[in-house]
Amino acid sequence: MYELGVRRCLSELVENLKIVENSRLPDAEKQNRLQALERVRANVLAHADALDNLLFQRRPARRTSVPMTTPNAGASAPAN
Numbered sequence: 654m655y656e657l658g659v660r661r662c663l664s665e666l667v668e669n670l671k672i673v674e675n676s677r678l679p680d681a682e683k684q685n686r687l688q689a690l691e692r693v694r695a696n697v698l699a700h701a702d703a704l705d706n707l708l709f710q711r712r713p714a715r716r717t718s719v720p721m722t723t724p725n726a727g728a729s730a731p732a733n
Contacts, residue, residue: 662697666690
């Protein structure tokens with residue numbers, strides 16, 4: 654679910670990058686804004702990676718809470 658939020662945020666960032674690149678701002682101002690947008694993009698991706706890692710670490714923890722036993726090779730099937 655968080656993936657949709659990240660995608661939307663990144664697509665909005667791309668739109669804003671295009672707007673700034675196509676603007677008639679002075680070059681210095683344009684570069685400042687592009688750098689700020691790049692920092693925002695890096696921040697969003699870093700947070701998404703951290704969340705992904707956290708979710709990945711919790712997944713095995715949930716799996717180990719259910720006891721899983723493997724059948725013994727020497728055990729025979731129950732007789733009727």
